Amino acid sequence: MNPEKAKEIIGALRHELEEHNYQYYVLSNPTISDYEFDMKLKELEKLETEFPQFFDLNSPTQRVGSDLNQEFVQVKHQYPMLSLSNTYSETELIDFDQRIKKLIDEPYEFVCELKFDGTSVSLIYENGSLLRAVTRGDGEKGDDVTANVRTIRSIPLKLKGNDFPAAFEMRGEILLPFAVFAELNQAREEAGDMPFANPRNAASGTLKMQNASEVAKRKLDAYFYYLLGENLPEDGHYENLERAKAWGFKISEHTKKCATIQEVIDFINYWDTERFNLPVATDGIVIKVNSRRLQNNLGFTAKSPRWAVAYKFKAEQVSTTLESVSFQVGRTGAVTPVANLTPVLLAGTIVKRASLHNADIINKLDLHFEDVVYVEKGGEIIPKIVDVNDSLRKPEAQKVEFIHNCPECGTPLVRRDGEAAHYCPNETGCAPQIKGKIEHFISRRAMDIDGLGQETIELLYQQGLIHNSADLYELTAEQLIPLERMGEKSAERILKSLDTSKNVPFERVLFALGIRFVGETVAKKLAQKMVSIEAIEAANLEDLTNIDEIGGKIAESVLAYFQNEQNVELINRLKAQGLCFELDHTILSERSDKLEGLSIVISGTFEKYSRDELKDMIEKNGGKNVGSISKKTSYLLAGSNVGPSKMEKVEKLGIPIISEDEFLKMIE
Structure with missing residues (x-):
């Protein structure tokens, strides 16, 4: 594959994965399974490894x-x-196993743990008492849920014994047992509430409740699997878990130490069927190198530790009948077919619908109405049809055909060259697209407007108060207060948040506009290079494609956006409301071209600045952060504990190594 083609595919994959992340984490409306997401992510990782010149810190x-x-x-x-x-x-x-063997020259053991399917939490203990409980969040920071965690009876508030470190961190998974989950859903259905999709969603939702007394009623449970700190009692991860068990932590009795990878595989094969006899949900096995010393030697990639991996069990599969197919329109205008099924129990929940993704999938499956279909629930999120039993097909069964017109506004659908999806081109007159764009605009990673959500946007739209994102800034308390479930405090909160959003930086405002293919990374690149919205509007195809990470597809989408008079009018109205449409002058004053044309790999730990701060300095001075060593790498910025494989590659290719102090002198 040539670099140009690779760059185009990498860009398309990044955009698609970011959209799936948005659907999952912001809208709580996942559109593909964990397995499909992981496969796409693996494809992207492979391409980024093969073509390191296209590395992007903000890649999925x-x-x-x-x-x-x-x-x-x-x-x-x-x-x-x-x-x-x-x-x-x-x-x-x-x-x-082979990768580990190449990196360390001594015997090692594995620890196998059941991968509990709940919500991750980190507990901080000082002098034997629970100090704080924090969710995983974005990996760097999380929500303080201490009050809620204190209600979980399986979590020790005071530790037993006296041989624990003065300060340490314990990580684990908050769970809702199957029996409790069934009781909870029955109670919700009797009360007329929507039942939870699965125990994981129920556990996560419970942990984020604002009323700790309500959390206590939910009977959450927890298992713990990772002890962190500076003065831990043992080098062995397994041995530390045994010590933690004596201090009062709930450690799975099924955790096992294995001498070889074959023992690991045997453990996995056993639990692939035995897991269905457990009282809580599991979706795989976690395998870790036991020695903490060896873990430190193996180190981390940008995303995950090299000394651990998760094996995911294959998705459960059932058969049912296809009753009908409906079509949904997303914020970008993409039309997604959805199969309506005879309800069937799958992976602990009743499944009534399954995604069909696009017309090609329908044709590939050769779907007919009333077909007996096989449904899979990869990662226990979105079910999908994976096969059809055409031997049971009725002779008179009609073939499923993709629609020609938008199911919402009637506009003829279009399918662009090289794309799988059909689109409704009526961006400014199709209700789901209008509402979807506004929902994207207010989301956390965009304008981050508090107090507004999908239901409120729907209400405001139905009442005729908003037709685009600019209308939000013209809302008044008099319009909001009389609305259903609103009131004075809610209205005040929304208006205050709208006013605060006027301070959101240019790159996020640009992302919030919802220009097709312009995700967070592309918006940031555009903002940094073009500096203002006027410059982007005046740019031609060559100007845009000269920007790193922006290919012809993205550039054409940006040009098309500004050729639409309604989009230009929207931006002018948002400008008039005081939103930021140019790069901050402070950022501009901090920029230089001292590292222009240089590709720098960062590895190890540093004394004066964090890795993220150093990466930020490289970007501000015109350089490029690169994730892996290649012939095109200009420097390795090395701290302490650089991985041996990275050092070996640097020496082999003759790439200069610079220290933190040397790097700081370069940008003085």
Whole structure:
């Protein structure tokens, strides 16, 4: 594959994965399964490794999803809560073992743990008492949920014994047992409330409740699997868990130490079926190198530790009948077909619908109405049809055909070259697109407007108070207060948040506009290079494609956006309301070209600045952060504890190594 083609595919994958992240974390409306997401992420990781010149700090491969909630105080993690790389086969497990063998020259053991399917939490203890409980959040910081966690009876508030460190961190998973989950959903249905989709969603939602007494009624449980700190009693991870068990922590009795990767595979094969006899949900096995010393030697990639991996169990599959197909319109105008099924129990929940993704999937499956179909629920999120039993098809069954007109506004659909989805081109007159763009505009990673959500946007739209995002800034207390479930305090909160959003920086305002293919990364690149909205509006195709990470597809989308008079009018109205449409002068004054044309890899730990601060300095001075060593790397900025494989590659390619002090002199 040539670099130009790779760059185009990388850009498209990044955009698609960011959109899926947005659907999952911001709108709580996931559109693909964990497995599909992981496969796309793996494809992106592979391409980024093969073409390191296209590295981007803001790529989906560099991030951890967020569950932050503005109602809670955010706390920075002392040790980042990184995600684990996922594997799905014995071959990938053997590859994991081989990678470790290449990096360390001594015997090692593995620890196998059940991967509990709940919500992650980190507990901080000082002098034997629970000080704070923090959710995983975005990996760097999370929500302080101490009051709620204190209600969970399986979590020790005071530790037993006296041989624990003065200060340490214990990580684990908050869970809702199946029996409690069933009781909770029955009670919700009897009360007329929507039942929870699965125990994980119920546990996560419970942990974020504002009333700790209500949390206590939910009977949450917890298992713990990771002890962190400076003065831990043992080098072995397994041995530390045994000590933690004596202090009062609930550690799974099924955790096992394994001498070889074959023992690991045997453990996985056993639990692939035995897990259904457990009282709580599990979705895989976590495999870790036992020795903490060896863990430190193996180190981390930007996203996950090299010394641990998660094996995901294959999704459960059931058969049911396809009753009908409906079509949904998203904020970008993409039309998604949804299969309506005869209800069937799958992975602990009743499934009535499954995504069909696009016309190609329908044709590939050769779907007919009343077909017996096989449904899978990868990652226990979005079910999908994976196969059809055409031997049971009725002779008179009609073939499922993709629609030609928008189901919402009747506009003829279009399908662009090289794309799988059909789109409704009526951006400014199609209700789901209008509401979806406003929901995107107010979301946390965009304008972050507190007090507004999907239901409120729907209400405001139905009442004729808003037709685009600029209308939000013309709302008044007199319009809001009489609305259903609103009131004076809610109205005041919304208006205050709208006013505060006028301070949101240019790159986020640009992202909030919802220009097709302009995700957070592209918006940041555009803002930094073009400086103002006027410059972007005046740019031609060549100006845009000369910007790093912006190919022809994105550039054409940006040009098309500004050719639409209604979009230009929207921006002019937002400008008049005081939103920021140019780069901050402070940022401009801090920029230089001292590192122009240089690609720098950062590795190790540093004394004066964090890695993120150093990466920020590289960008501000015109340089490029690169994730892996290649012939095109200009420098390795090395701290202490640089990985041995990275040092070996640097020496082999003759790449200069600079220290933190030398780097700071370069940008003085």
